[in-house]
Amino acid sequence: MSLPSHPTIIVVHYKERRSKCTVEPLRHQPGFEFWKFPLKEPQALPNYIRLGIDGPPLSREDRKHGLLVLDATWKLASKMEAEFEDVPIRSLPVCQTAYPRNSKLFEDPSAGLATIEAIYVAYKILGYSLDGLLDEYRWQDEFLRINEDVLNAI
Template identity: 60%
Template sequence: MTDLPPSPLPPTIIVVHPREKRSKCSVEPLRGRPEFLFWKFPNRGPQPLTSYVRLGLGGPLLSPADSPHGLLLLDGTWRLAAKMEQSYSQLPVRSLLPWQTAYPRVSKYDTDPAAGLATIEALYAALTQMGRPTDGLLDDYRWGKEFVEKNAGLVERCLNGIL
């Protein structure tokens, strides 16, 4: 019997709302990396979503058991992302542990939940909980080091498989 190489992980799909400013988008530096695909809402790419889970609120916690699945994230303000959810309601929802943002929040409408994360923070948290690599993910994020420091306990728990 021959050893087969490990099958590649499905790419993470980031669905960006058209009103999201690319210049302020925390995941913009990831464009061009093969492990990330960007779709502009409401358009979809050709990739089937049959084996994907969606990061959201109210679902079971993301865990290493979800690692073989693709991950879909909605990128926009909380208000815009809530409007986008219906288009992906067929995907099972997975949630995050209580990560703390390092992003200095300022909302004109006070619609961000207290525990809200920047998209890059949510992506880092999700991949960490899934046991996937996060190499270089926060390199271009101004508050990346602070985010990891604030959440060192959660990172440690995830690395040790304690969710």
């Protein structure tokens, strides 16, 4: 398995608490760039695709593109999408999150994953190296267990 030819860009909302951020350990891995939202100025991302829920399925053919991932609560992420509406969306197969949720204000999407889970599934589909992605994810074993059939089918 290989690494992406473009860095994976993770845009983190300023209200996202780093202590709860599932992708925080990726800051030290090669191939990842972290941007803070809101951006100081708009960024052109002509050869990128964005992970989302309502797009065509992500496929191996998407390897030619870089991956853009928005990291925030679902409520905040929906507000971030407007800034990246020109970046085509790709969706992931339906998996269950292992990340414990406890929002009392709104309901998370049923197909919603923790950011690290979404990146793991995307990298598996794209044929990229999975080494180290889930090493520091507290719910790694549970995530892999409950999604074993889906992940094995990729």
